[in-house]
Amino acid sequence: MPTATASQTIGPYWHLLEEKGWDDLTRFGPVPEGAARITLTGVVTDGDGAPVADGCVEVWQADPPASDDFLGWGRAATDAQGRYSFTTLKPGPVPGRGDARQAPHIAITLLARGLLKPLVTRAYFAGEALNDTDPLLAAIEDPARRDTLLAREAGDGVWQFDIRLQGEGDGRAETVFLDV
């Protein structure tokens, strides 16, 4: 059998796909009882510290479980300052491998000109007790690197998660990217 088809860059003209509202994961239905609507936002910068202004950011979360009212997936473009923003529901913990429980997280796929294949990362939520035992976070030894996966609360229900594609040039660590 043939192997999986090769990836190619999404290029600078992917905005042709962009549709209004895809950055709001709550657009299909009411916010279920017990769920909290949040904003996940951040700035994407490259190895020169320059904003990535033509990026396609996609999010996927396994919790709350997908339903007719909640697809669990969204797409947003970065703006001229490299900023993306999503409206979604705060995820709860999900099962890991074996007996592990994973801390609440949102999976992120970044596609852009200059990326021949997607960059994948995860946004965890600073302050969650389960962060201390999350298997993926635990596998990252350097605390400064581990911190790159933590979104910080920047206001009521607003979580800031910046993505640094490369390098430590301005003192900030390169975001941990995942081999999935």
Add this chain to the structure above:
Amino acid sequence: MSRSGRLDDAARDPIPFRPFSPGTQPPYDAPAYLSTRARHPARPLVTAPHTVTETTGPCFTPSRFPALADISATDGRAAQGERIIVNGRVLDEDGRPVPHTMLEIWQANAAGRYAHLVDQHNAPLDPHFRGVGRVFSDEQGNWRIVTIKPGAYPWRNHANAWRPNHIHFSLFGQGFAQRLVTQMYFPGDPLLPLDPIFNSIPDAAARDRLISSFDLETTQPEYALGYRFDIVLRGRGATPFEDGEHR
């Protein structure tokens, strides 16, 4: 995620997708493609064992994401250029069809210009061609679009750089880790050996599978030439027998 013990078990130890075969995917750092210079990670990636986050994914339905399978005309007015039919199958690495999965496509018009503000190539826009389509694979993984053969276009990567004719494809498959964004090329294109994006894939056979084939069976008399492009998504790591148990 706790409606039954069985669901919990599946969510706890889902069957992972297989790793990619060496050489069949491009690297992040490809010096001949200049835009990779400041955008590739310099640190090694961290391996993420597949959990429910990686093995499940969004379920797109035509009711919420309407299909647009013929983009060769807009409001009944034919776009300029050579009308083509492109079809193929979505399969996984075990040869099984991937049914009911969403494919997004986008491309330049026949003159090599995107209907996109950033594209400043001095070639005409076509009011009857927007260059965006969306289709779903059927039960057997088959899909089909009608469009216009895209033109080559210049880019500033190196002196006299031109992208070969291509159609961009985006697929989601059945899990987050199956996501694929790629480009389909056309047979016999003299620009292919010169293109750093196409040539970023180390394995020649994997590269060549991005080139569609002319297909007389798809070709319709007095209407349009046909091309075939099969797309293969990552397979699951387990044997088909075990896999069947969990589906």
